[in-house]
Amino acid sequence: MRVSKAFIPTVKETPGEAEIPSHKLMLRAGLMRKVASGFYEYLPLGQRVILKVNQIIREEMERAGAQEVLMPIMTPAELWQETGRWQKYGKELMRVKDRHERDYALGPTHEEVITDMVRRELKSYKQLPMNLFQIATKFRDEVRPRFGVMRSREFLMKDGYSFDVDDAACDKTYWIMFEAYKRIFKRCGLLCSPVEADSGLIGGSFTHEFMVMADSGEAAIAWCQACSYAANMEKAIGVPSPSAVSQAASEACVPVDTPGKYTVEEVGALLKLPPSQFIKTLIFLADGKPIAVLVRGDHEVNEVKVQNALGATELVLASPEKVMEVTGAPVGFAGPVGLKGVKILADNALKEGHDYVTGALIKDKHLIHVEIGRDCAAPWYNDFRSVKDGESCLKCGKPLKIVRGIEVGQTFKLGTKYSKSMKCVYLGEDSKDHEAVMGCYGIGVTRTVAAAIEQHNDAEGILWPISLAPYQVHLLLLNPAEPEVAKAADQFYEDLKKAGYEVLYDDRTEASAGFKFKDADLLGMPLSVRVGSRGLKEGLIEIKRRREKEPAKVPVAQVLDKVREFAAEEWKLCTH
C-alpha cells in the first residue's frame, strides 16, 4: 500500500482522553477513532491487525477441532429467562425492544443461544463431542468504559462452546482448548500466562484467565517466574514470612495503655514490636451477620477468599457504629480475646506465631502476651489473606511477584449448568437421556490488540510483533524529488511485494525524511527499508528493525536477503 493513497491519519499530539499507552497509540497511529463513549471505529490499519488476530485464532481453533459459526447479536429475552440470567445479569445486559414491544438483549456472551442451537439438533451421543466458536461483536453496557478499547461497550470477541458426553470428556476438551489458547497468545507475540481464577457470573467448576503481563493491567496477579505458577489475587496462595515469635508466651496476657493509637503501625511503634507480632481484627457483615476476621499485623484480609469460604453472597466491612456494637470499643481496639457472639475466622499464618499483641475490646487499650487457644478459643483457620510481593512460592519456594495483567481470554468448564436449565440432552448408549457437559472459552480480540501494544511500545510508538503488524515491511522513500532514488524505491516496492511481504510504501512527495522516520516509529512495523540518496550513492540501503536503534546498511543486491533474515528472526518470537 502506498502511503500517498492510504487512509492512515497519524497524529502528533496525544488526544486528552487517552490515559494508557495502548489507547494513546491506537489513536495517534490512526488505528481507530472514538464514535461515542465505549464505541470505536477501526480504520484500515486497525482492521488489518484485527484480521491478523482473527486468522491466528481461526487456525488454532480449527487445529483443536472446533468449527466456526455465526450467531445474531440480538437475542430473544425468552432464552435469557430460561436460565434466569434475564434477572441476574443486571444492567450490563443491554435490553432493547423491537417495534412489536418484544424484549431482546444484545448478546454479551452466547451460552443461551448456542445451547438452544445445539439442543435442537442434538439427538445421539454419536454427535458428540461438538466444539463450536464464532468471532463476533459483543455488547456489554459497561458501568464505566475506560482505557479505550481495553474496556469498551462494544467489542470483538471469539467465543467458543464445547459439548461433551460426560465430565471426563469435557475435561479432555478443556485442556485441548487450554493448549490452543497458549498457542494463540504465543503466536500473537504476547507474554501471557494462564492463571487460576474465580468463575463469576458464568459459573462452573473451574476456570483459567489468560493474562498478558502489563503495568496498566486492571487485575493483580501473583506470579512465580521460576516455576510459572500464576494465580489471580483472589486465589493466590503464598508462604508467609516466619512469625515474629516462635515460642509460647510464659507470661499471662495483660492489657497495656495505648492512648489514641489505632493502627498496627502506631501501636507497634509505641510498644517497639514488629507488625508481624500483631493480630489484626476486622469486623465484617456477611449477608448482614457480623463476623470477625483475624490476620497477622503485616497481612491484608482478602475479602473474596472470606466470602467464598463462607458461601456468602455479600461481604462488607462493618461501619464504625456496628464495630462499636459488636466489640464494645471504637475501631482500632478489636481483638479475639473475650469477643462474644460472632463467628471468628483466622488466617493460617497466625497458627505458627505466639506472644501476640491485639486490641483489648476497650478504648485505648491493647493486650500483650496473647496466646491463641489459651486466651481465646481456637478460631476457624483457613487461607483468608492476600499474598504479598516477595513471599515464597508455594510450589517451588522462589519469590513470588505481584504483577499486573490484562485479561485477554478465559476458559471455563461449565458442566451442566446450561444444558440442565435448557434441556440440552442427548440419547446415550444406555438409551437414556443425558445432559451434555459444556465448556466455554472466550478471547477478547480487540482487547488482545490493545494488550499487544501495551506490552510492545516505547516513547516513539508501537513495536508490533510481526504476526500482528498491519504490514511487515515499511518502505521509506527519503528523497522523492530525486528520480533515481524514487525509481530505486519503486523497484524495492515491487520486489518486496513479489517476495511475499506486506509492504507499506511511504512514497509521499510532500513529507520530509524526518517526518517519515517519525511516522515509521509511531506505526511500528517490525522492519523498515530506507531508500535515500545518501546511501544510494554508495550503493547501500538501510534496513532497520524497529526494536534496534541502528540500521544495517547493505548493498542493493542483498536487500531481499537481509529482509528475509530479519523477518525470520521476528517470526521466531511469535512461534509456538
Next chain:
RNA sequence: CGGGGCGUAGCGCAGCGGUAGCGCACUUGGUUUGGGACCAAGGGGCCGUGAGUUCGAAUCUCACCGCCCCGACCA
C-alpha cells in the same frame, strides 16, 4: 450510582464582563528535503445546549447534555 475535573477552530490549549486568540494541522505561492523544515498570503467558530442576570455574557447564575479520572461493579 457516589466523589473530582473538563467542554472555546480538525487536534492541543489560552482568554474568565467590553469586537474570538495561540501552536500544530489545512489551502495557495515560493524556498527547502536523513529525525515531525522555512517565508509569505489565506480559509475555518451558534465559545456543548437551554434559560436567566446585565446596557453588554465565551466570561456570572441555574438546569440539562456530553466527555475524562477515582471508587463501587465486571464473561
